[in-house]
Amino acid sequence: MNADKLVVIGQGYVGLPLAMRAVEAGLDVVGLDVDAGRIKRLTVGESFVEDVGADRLGRALSSGRYHPSTEYADAEGFDICVITVPTPLRDGTPDLSFVEQAGLGIGPYVRRGCTVVLESTTYPGTTDELLRPLLETASGLHSPGDFHLGYSPERIDPGNPVWRLENTPKVVSGLDDAALHRVDEFYRRLVERTVPVGSTRVAELTKLIENTFRQVNIALINELTMLSHPLDVDVWQAIEAAGTKPFGFMSFQPGPGVGGHCLPIDPCYLSWQVRRKLGRQFRFIELANDINHEMPEHVAQRVMTGLNRTGRAVSGARLLLLGLAYKKNTGDLRDSPAVEVARRLRALGAQVHAVEPYAEAHLLPDGVVVVELTEQELRQADAVVVVTDHDSIDYDLVTRHARYVFDTRNRCHGPTVERL
Ligand SMILES: NC(=O)c1ccc[n+]([C@@H]2O[C@H](COP(=O)([O-])OP(=O)(O)OC[C@H]3O[C@@H](n4cnc5c(N)ncnc54)[C@H](O)[C@@H]3O)[C@@H](O)[C@H]2O)c1
Structure with missing residues (x-):
């Protein structure tokens, strides 16, 4: 050739x-x-x-x-x-x-x-x-x-x-x-x-199946997570246990929402085409989008309730968010649910500091103070929220010095940690 x-x-x-x-x-x-x-x-x-x-x-x-x-x-x-x-x-x-x-x-x-x-x-x-x-x-x-x-x-x-x-x-x-x-x-x-x-149509649909499958399954686990909390069941343990089944099950993890330029967007290409060509709704996709969109608000509410338990109001609280990118180990902020969590917490009156080692500073959301992860930052925070679990973050340091951690990614463990 x-x-x-x-x-x-x-x-x-x-x-x-x-x-x-x-x-x-x-x-x-x-x-x-x-x-x-x-x-x-x-x-x-x-x-x-x-x-x-x-x-x-x-x-x-x-x-x-x-x-x-x-x-x-x-x-x-x-x-x-x-x-x-x-x-x-x-x-x-x-x-x-x-x-x-x-x-x-x-x-x-x-x-x-x-x-x-x-x-x-x-x-x-x-x-x-x-x-x-x-x-x-x-x-x-x-x-x-x-x-x-x-x-x-x-x-x-x-x-x-x-x-x-x-x-x-x-x-x-x-x-x-x-x-x-x-x-x-x-x-x-x-x-x-x-x-x-x-055919090219099969190849085009292949990509949309892959991302729709992921979007729908993440939504299923996110909804289960929101329901498990009031039912007082540890969803993370249940997912881990279910993952031991060697056939017919695939583990998906809950999180603060779905972001980036692919997962929240690609399935909509399919539902749009189904609506345009067939006049029908692609119900799974619409439902998954709705559930995943709820997650940043759910996280903000859980942080507010967690602070309340420690006798603090979210308004005026100093919060330290770990990770703002839409997924770990990248600096990609496009449609990041972490940015949405930061925005909602600021709207509730919190002072938001954030550790984001990968994203370029000028792309970070307005009003968020970008800081290094230090013992002092951790001690000064009323709550530390693990939003995007970059591997470079020292989670032991976090659990040693933070007085309250809200962890949306199951990276921290200990008596001061509450998980999504
Ligand atoms: N990033 C991923 O992980 C990923 C994975 C699979 C598929 N995709 C898909 O691949 C495509 C590209 O995504 P991306 O993440 O690389 O986007 P990107 O925004 O990182 O890069 C796209 C580039 O195209 C340039 N561009 C736009 N219009 C142009 C034009 N007319 N001529 C020349 N350059 C032009 C932009 O300036 C930009 O630099 C999208 O359809 C996306 O859904 C992305």
Whole structure:
């Protein structure tokens, strides 16, 4: 295969690791992004994605085969293009404007025999119904026939040291057999195992099944947790015990809510499409969203009740929140329930300090004082709330010095600790 020039559109959490992996596999890679600030940083070897260290980025740059750019003209003559732009919600509706812009940007550079793959998470039908006509109009070519078009969902799990891009099986698809073959051949250069499926729609739905399954099961455990508290049952112990069943059960943990750019959003792409095409509700998804949305308020209420038991009001209390990112070991604050917990506690009159070792300071919510984790901070706090359980936090130090800990992640133990 001669597909040596790769263009990755979007150099974020998905696109940058993909570009790095492709450079390591010997491809010539243009990393395109409309964010000039990001491209400037990448050009000088500064990575903003935790899973891509400065040393790895530096090696890619000095290989001479990684070219960060804001110019679509640099895509000229590409063999493969992978689109990894955001697919957010706007007022509850899928916002595919970034995919459209990427399609319009790359369209004029599509030529006979090249391959375009969409990786952004989206509803079934997007590659065929939305991206294909855009590329065809802009290039004057057709797919299938002149160029190849496929879809391959991303399964990247930022901060996960075990499952990385290269050892996580990659589902691949194409509009026809020739496209599937090309897409499969390309990804086999980057990952240990590919999983070819029969259509782009199947591949698009695969990603949504994975995230809907997770969203629904987390909601089930969150609701059980909210009910177990007044029933005076330790839900954490029950989950651990249930997890010993070697078949038919999979453990999910409760938490302060569900955040990030995937779990709370992707299932809505599916429920939106079901409503639009079938006029029906996807009830599981709507219910799961409702329950998970309740969690930050539940946490704020439990902290308030816990403080009350120690004779303090939340209004005027000094609280120390541990972790503000939406998941542990990352600095990603997008739709983080921890930020929502902080906002609600501030609205109740608390003075909120927070330890967040990964997120950039200017992204942190207004009014939250960012501090280092010290014995003095812990002693001065009326309550310490474990919201996002980064592994770098010293939980022994926390339990030794905090007078009251509300732990939403089951990381602290002892007489001063109350768990979600
Ligand atoms: N981050 C994850 O863990 C993850 C996992 C699986 C799937 N996904 C999906 O992958 C997609 C990308 O997510 P992400 O987390 O990498 O987003 P991100 O915001 O980190 O990165 C996307 C990048 O695309 C750029 N961009 C936007 N429009 C562009 C355009 N027209 N041309 C060039 N660049 C453009 C943005 O400036 C940004 O830097 C989304 O659909 C997301 O749902 C993300």
